[in-house]
Amino acid sequence: MRKLLTTLIGAVALTVSALAVSAPADAGTIAATPKIGVTWTNVCAATPAAGYASCNAKRVTGGTTAYMAAKAASQGKSVAPLASTSSPSGFGPTDLQSAYGLASAAASNGSGETVAIVDAYNDPNAAADLAVYRSYYGLSACTVASGCFKQVSQTGSTTSLPTSDSGWAEEISLDLDMVSAACPNCNILLVEASSASYANLGTAVNEAVKLGAKYVSNSYGGSESSSETSYDTSYYKHAGVAITVSSGDSGYGVEYPAASQYVTAVGGTSLVKATSTTRGWTESVWKTSSTEGAGSGCSKYETKPTWQTDTGCTKRTVADVSAVADPATGVSVYDTYGVSGWYTFGGTSVASPFIAAVYALAGTPSTSSYPASFPYAHTSSLNDVTSGSTSTCSPAYLCTAETGYDGPTGLGTPSGTTAFAG
Template sequence: MKHRLLPALAACATIAMSLTVSSTPASAAEPAASPSLSASSTLDFGCAAHGAHQLGCFGKLHARRASNGRLAPLTTPGPVGLGPADLQSAYRTGGLSASGRTVAIVDAQDDPNAEADLAVYRNAYGLPACTTANGCFHKVNQNGQAAPLPAADPGWAEEISLDLDMVSATCPSCHILLVEADSPNTDPLMTAVDTAAGTPGVVAISNSYGGAEDSTILAADTHLSHSNVAITASSGDSGYGVSWPASSQYVTAVGGTSLTRATNARGWTESTWSGAGSGCSAFEPKPGWQHDTGCANRTVADVSAVADPATGLGVYDTYNTCGTSFFCDFLISLGLVAGADGWVTVGGTSASSPIIASVYALAGNAVTYGSYPYTHTAGLFDVTTGNNGSCGGSYLCTAGPGYDGPTGLGTPNGTTGF
């Protein structure tokens, strides 16, 4: 099968990576910007060419102008956005240990700087080193081998940096396996998922890409059905609407929220992120553990975590197509060169999927697809406000008490829901 998946942008005949970037240093991945970008401008980018039958990254990049009216350069002296302490505080995971369990990240193409950028991120936040040398980090191709690796791609590299950093932030004690598929086609990506699931120690696999449903997805579902391995998938960054593999009956579909500090007992408040995907699948049957009545088939999402770029997360990524000079940074800030060169603030359900996969790893429970949170709702913060589009006001696009499409059952309150 040659269906291509894109990081989390749901698009006609494409599957997109779920990555959204917002930063005081600006960044972009596709030539799509002009020098007159305003503070609210949004640049859509793909982690690979968006052609028919492609899966790709869910990505939007928000560029901000400096006070003098010029676009700010990409790099900053240190982390921006929410960091590990924020996530661990908001989701009550601080001080927990994964006891050596491994989270696998499946993406397409190679990020040549993955391990080096990960080291900078973890060092900046005082997290323990996670390297090939100490056995914490491993990067392999879709067949589980160290070489040959796929061709490098700046858009997918930014997605990879986000995924690795979110695992590190949520679960500093987790080991990380990065599996790089040869291309954003469905077959290579699903081969990578099978490789991850068959690797000893892997208890959770994150997939931050997706695309429009079609009649081929049910056959591809077999690659997502692995006993006692939690497989998460981003719900998308284009608002109300369903993408696959989030719609698969064998995954935990992860929606998105806006996360802000508050003076309440929790110290945080959350609402629906308007960009998160949700809805009723046209093809996937309803799993036995899902009981909402407004959709006869599989409903997206199951749970959620922070995804709004306006309340985004700090990520460190340096792989681009022009180098490290100030002129290169300027071209990146204009969207004329693909990639990044330092700290950026990132959002999208590309962030929420690896966060939830990491919570599964911290919990360490045997899971059957996405069923566990449905019988452990006390371990979730219910998200009751906001919407992600127009669906006649139903729960499929409107948050409310209990289950709803955009945020599912809610966000982690410790690990007991996972």
């Protein structure tokens, strides 16, 4: 496993990372190039200040020619992941629905359901960029005029929106596109916090629930603190609402609010087409280095929810479930605020909105339920991820995939919607 250099770019100190991993033996075309390399940048500040969160989106910026060609071929395409900002190249809705057994549900379910996206700051191009993504992939229009898409501030205003921010705008586009990919028939509510403080982001979560969303995605996180349990009861404890949170992109170690006992913490995988398998896909733990990959571990402060039964962590264990997050096997996103069109994205920011939309496909949770518990009652309805690790830790399952529950991938990835229904 090669470790490639990490550098800081410009005054905003964005982190560029490089990947070097071995492809799964049954990974079809990609197996012909076992050593692969892709570079990307964090679109938000890598280390937020105390009391603040950072988004977990990573935009691919380059890669080796051999890997780019192999990845394109594995997806049945002739373009490379970074070929052109005018042409998408990562996984699109058909790919993701196929990988996670969602094609039938995506075609028939979700009408009348609202998935909320909570992010910081404003994306002034959100509606227009969403329209391009959905049009390109043949999804029905989701516009403000039709009532399908709504963009509000943390107070619910549609006219007095926060200051615009290009990094968080990329996160917003990623989130909106992933909800569209999983649940094309869902309505989408974008709630923009006035800053990335936990207080403002939490207020935006409450506003999303107040406006009727039963599924709320949060693709951000920061360090745990002794204050987090008070944030739980103020912002993230909503019975009858599926609240998903990305587990983080720093490998072994727990972020908040993924640590909250009231949310579904969503880890990350590398996803590759595999024609030799019945499923047609294979997954492993997403890892870049010992300090970058799917977030996981044992919370310092959070009480273990009753539905979690792993014995190596007496408090809350992260994650619960997972989905694709590796930038090297990333997803297509369209964004034009600060950048210029189609890009490939990764990070657990991909997985959180996708899982929120899978909950929406599964149907409205009962009013007294905590949907984070649902997958624990349907473990056989998930794809168990059993290979890969992010680090060396004790007990090992907190950072290494194994049969059944593990930290980086939780109980596994969606295989249809059964595991996400009450």
